[in-house]
Amino acid sequence: MVYARTLVFTVLACCLSAAFAQGTTSAPAANAASAPAPAAAAAPRPTENTAELDEVSRLMRAGKLQEALVLADAVVQSYEDRYRRGKIQVFASRSPAEAQAYLNEMGRKPTPGKEAMEAGVYPSTWGDAYYLKSFILTEMKRFPDARKAIEAAVALAPHNAAYRAELGQLVLKEKNFDQAAKEFKRAETDAREFSPTSVRNRELARALRGQAFVLVEKKDLDGAEKIYNECLKLDANDPVAKAELRYIAQKRAQQQSGAGK
Structure with missing residues (x-):
């Protein structure tokens, strides 16, 4: 009998554990306003919103997908409200090296007087929320929405x-x-x-x-x-x-x- 192949390479539990094995930061890891270009990336600090994402993971494993989706959306929105507004570019990083890469790749110096509004590198928990949202939507067979969610995560962390x-x-x-x-x-x-x-x-x-x-x-x-x-x-x-x-x-x-x- 020929082995039946599948597009799913890892079980959900492995994917969820991978999401939370990442180093994250609790406040902006780096911001174009805080250092000359290229800005210096800060060291990781304790995470924020991880308790909520742990609960998202628990709900997913329990099959409570709609509840998990609502909570993941709440975490996403909390980051969008705090950090997105007024900034030209935002990133979510797992490490200082990754944060530094994003700042370097911007390829320009901050505009004088507008540095605080231009760019920043924030906790990877922001991207993780989109990442888990994508998993939830995939489980719900909402594939176009799942792709939008993972594309949002990739936009925040192109090197993740x-x-x-x-x-x-x-x-x-x-x-x-x-x-x-x-x-x-x-x-x-x-x-x-x-x-x-x-x-x-x-x-x-x-x-x-x-x-x-x-x-x-x-x-x-x-x-x-x-x-x-x-x-x-x-x-x-x-x-x-x-x-x-x-x-x-x-x-x-x-x-x-x-x-x-």
Whole structure:
């Protein structure tokens, strides 16, 4: 019997734990008004709104999706109200290095007299709220809304590999394999450079698995096999990589059987 494949590479519990394994900051991590360009990013501080997001996670696991969605929206709105208004650009970062990258990539010095209104880097909890909102909407089969939510998370944290990979997952559901591959490749790059040590291998593996899945869909079994084996170097017990390698072996056996007839 041929192994039945799925677009879901990780169970919900793993995704939720990944969301909260990120280093966050409780106040603006950096702001263009507080230092000369490029501004210096502050060190992480204790988190804010994590209790609410823990409750979102609990509600999701209990199957109370509508309640979870309402609470996730409340956390999102609290950040939007506090930090978005009047600013040209806002970011949500997990680390000083990530925050610094965003400020550097703005590519310009603050306009004199308007620094406080132009840009800032804020807690990653802001992005996590959008991230979990996207999960909830996906579970509710509201895929266009789920994509909007994850795109909002990616806009806040373009170098967050977890957000980027989740966007890739939703693009996969649309069968847009080329765009999905691009998102997963960006997630790989960001995981290697910016993901916190505690979740780097997990986020890297997810990005790699996404790329390999696309290659299988494009019938590049050799390329997919190579990437899945990279996943096993990160985690020798990776169940998805193992299952996909079995699937590839089955496909090759079918091809050889067909060629021999």
